[in-house]
Amino acid sequence: MAIGIVGNYGNNNQGDEAILEGILLQLEATHHVSRDEMIVFSNQPEQTAAKYGVQSVKLYYKNKSSLTTMLGTMRKNRSIIRKLDLLLIGGGGIFMDLYGREAFLFGMYGWLAKLSGTPVVLYGVGAGPILTKIGKTILRSLAHLAKLVTVRDPKSKKLLESIGVKSAIHVIGDPAFQVRQPAETKRNTNGLQIGVTAVPYHHRSYWPEEDMAKYDDYITGMARNLDTLLAEHPDATVNFFATKYPQDLQVAEAIRDKMAYSGRSTMQEKSMNHQEITQYASEQDLVIGTRLHSLILALVSHIPVIAVSYHHKVQDFMDMVGCGEYTVPISDLNADDAFFAQAYRSMNRDWPATLDRFQAVATKMKQMSDRGMGLIRQTFENNKEKLLVLSNMYPSGRSKTFGIFVKNQVELLRSKGLDVDVLAIDDPRKGKLLLAKKYGSFLLQSMLNLLTQGKHYHTVHAHYIFPTGLVGLLYKKLLGKRLVVTSHGGDIDQMSKKSERVQSWTKKILEEADEIIVVGERLRAEMLAAFSIDAGKISVINMGVNRSVFHEQDKMDARRRLDLPADEKVLLFVGNLIRAKGLDDLVDAYDIVRDRHDDVSLHLIGEAKDASYFANLKQQAKKRAGIHIHDAMPQEQVADWMAAADVFVLPSHIEGFGLVALEAMACRLPVVGTDVGGLSYLLANDAGMLAAPHDSDDLAAKIDDVLADERTRSRLIANGLEKAAANDQEKLIQDVIALYGLSKEGSRS
Known part of the structure; x- marks a missing residue:
């Protein structure tokens, strides 16, 4: 198997050389490719060949101008690229246009491979800065022609998405973490x-x-x-x-x-x-x-x-x-x-704890870099079984948070090598005419997909029982596809009660589904009480917390980034800004807490789903000092707010699971929530403080307990971190994949 590797190699930069060594080690271990089958495009090919035992050719042939340099390089290297089974572009920070040449050079290699019929993989690249319009265009096209796109950090993924990359983007660890650890260490014991x-x-x-x-x-x-x-x-x-x-x-x-x-x-x-x-x-x-x-x-x-x-x-x-x-x-x-x-x-x-912390970082990052070669193997398997995900909520330009948990799971499934298609409603707007239009369009799109692509799917996974589960049922009945449905709560305690017809369809879908996922124990109990279905096919699996985004950070560092006072007590809510989230109770509780603590503020982050209610909420906030309302924001920014806050408050009247509370726990933020739905289970056993719903006095008392008692706070943080670790999405996704019933070849992690 002939594999070409293109990057900033042979440039006397030992960071890039460590990346190359890591990639070579991975190719040997995972794909059993010998080094004499690898061709590295290098600034100093003789040096690279001698150092690594690989074949090596010049990365570019410098001429009088950039244009003649590119044309000359294409002419000399095209025959080499045509003979390759795979061209791997990466790793390192090559997805940028700061120095002028990178975008043109690596874009040229991508298009040369495309014209030669050689598949391209972008491997562990770092992105940015991308400053020019032409740079964005070239790098976006390079990502779109690649069979697989992997980056070395979440911010690079976000940047590529921001310039319009539509391909699935996978985050892996830097290949340099594959470099072998020194066998022996000669430490100088004479001081630090x-x-x-x-x-x-x-x-x-x-x-x-x-x-x-x-x-x-x-x-x-x-x-x-x-x-x-x-x-x-x-x-x-x-x-x-x-x-x-x-x-x-x-x-x-x-x-x-x-x-x-x-x-x-x-x-x-x-x-x-x-x-x-x-x-x-x-x-x-x-x-x-x-x-x-x-x-x-x-x-x-x-x-x-x-x-x-x-x-x-x-x-x-x-x-x-x-x-x-x-x-x-x-x-x-x-x-x-x-x-x-x-x-x-x-x-x-605590130096021993510091050593343990950084060793854990190294171990985790090596594991993440291992994922990259697994993705290459999975991408080029010919017998992968396809999965169709249906959802009536999915992020878009109108709302980046609308059904974000579904998108997160889809990306995680893809990172495990599953071939996933998505059909979803991505418009959060309401109104009878708009609802009819968007659901009609979704149904039409689903039927067209059923006719043209339906036979290729092994399993259909519908998020929300009605109406998306109804579409999934058609795939099962007409094409014999396996049907998995996930209930998130509202489809049982609200949607199914809208009419007898909806309730009847909900029952039918649940009866016909091969597997049912519910996001919490309380929801499972409610489903069994409302519908006579086989309890054996119900699995309790929540969406899981993404601990690569939501993790421990230094509080003061986060506050500096957000321009928050160092000594202020910060209360935080994240979610839809609607009445059912108990925000009126939270505002009243804030008044009580503020009487006891002068230096307290309340920050509400989320989308307004009800214009009338939101207008009233803003009026209530204006009447009080210290209440701040923020628009919905990317998860990375939410994680910063969670790191900076003192208490996370989720005073919901209805809550299927409460994933956002888990995300707060992962950020070392103690949680106060109401004793409803999934929160009753999630915050049990001292993982958080439970307050009575619709009771602002009790909510204020629980918030005050966390602010005033350091031992209570420490206990909640420790238990919350343990709960977040137990509900890591990387662990839970394997349980979801098992329910799909795929062959071992169809899914490998």
Whole structure:
């Protein structure tokens, strides 16, 4: 099997070389491809071939102009690409147009492969910045022609979606996490050893636009921060090393020249390869890195890290692994000369726990990077069985949160290798005429799909019993397809009671379904009480919490990002801004809590579904100080709010499960909710505080308990984290897949 690999290789950047080594190791282990079958397109092909034992050819053939360079490269490399079984473009931060050439170069390789009939995979790429219209167009087209798109962090996925990429985008770990951990570590026991890397930020030796004021601000900030850290730890030594040689070393020397304690520093003047850097990092107690892969290679060695974010990819990575509090923006470095010292002080309060935390990060990221090759294998299997998902709620340009939990599950199924089609209503607007139009359109689209694609599906999964379950029933009756339905609550306690006809159809769908999923135990009990159906085919599986988005963050760091006061007590609600969510009770409870705590605020985040009610809610908020209403926002921003808040409040009158409460728990945010529906089970056993529904006094009392009693708060946080871990979507999705009854070849995780 001949596989080509295109990336920024052979450029003396050891971060990129670590990525390449990781990909080669993965191809050997997962696909059993020998290195002499791999062709790496490199800036220095002779060096790459000798170093890795692969075939290597020039990445591009430089000519008088960019156009003639591209044309010459296409002419020379097309015959090579035509012979490949697969062209892998990645990894690294190649999806950008900051330096001018990347978008054109990698876009050219994608189109060359397309014209040659060679399938393309975008593998573990980092995206951004994408600043130009032509850059967006080229990179979007590259993603659309690829058979598989994988990125190395959630922010890259979000950026690609924002420029119009419609293909499924999978988040995997950086391939550099596959680099082998050093077998032996030679530690210097003579005091605290601090490894440091730098980057020529806005220097002409590296940056596309020179700005010596910014460069000087950076090296001054680094020097001052390192001096503060050394002053606090008289036994400490700073050890400079480079991942891009010699450019990074020149910056390190400039930083050392500005340090008061330069005599307590060393300079690794040797050009090290990525494996030697991993070994060197393993000999440190702490690594302070500006380069992303200096951080990653330190983590491979299970060494704690502090990051200087010179590029958004550094902040994105640290946020993804839940270590955002140990990251300082490069522009803030000179203004805060104690950041390194404060970050290390925080780590050192419980050093064994810190070591465990960073080791867990490395383990998780390696597991995520393992997923990438599994996706390649699954994508090119010929015998995958298809799944059709139906839903009457799905996000769109009109509403990015409308049925977001269904979209999250679909993307998770795809990440497990399932071939999933979606037919859904993505318009949240109401009104009799509009409802008739959108449901009529959905039914017509479903019938057309049944006639043209229906025979290809193994299973139809309908979210909400009526009316989407009715469409699923047609696939079962007419084509013999397996039918799985998920009830989210409203379809049982509201929709089924609208009329005898709807109730009759609901009963019919439940009876005919092969499997029924309910999102909570209370919902299961209500379903069995209302309908005479086989209890054995009902499974309780909630949608699960995405802990790569909702995870622990430093509260003060989150508050700085959101511009929230450090000492304010913040109450948070996230959900639809409707009467059934108990927001009137929450506003009344807020009045009571505010009488006891002057420094309290309430933030409501969500979409207004009822214009009349929302207008009244805004009037109520205006009459009170400290109540703020925010539009619905992406999940990553919601996670920031959850990290920044003190109490999450969900005062619902009706609640099928309450996934948003689980998301809050995953962010270390204690939850107060009403004793209704799925919340009764979710918050049981001290996972949260349960208040009586429609009772603002009891709701206020429970909120006050969490604010006033630190032991109660700590208990709820610990139990909530445990509950979130037990309901991780990565665990629960396997139970869902099992209900589809697919062959082992049809689904592999």
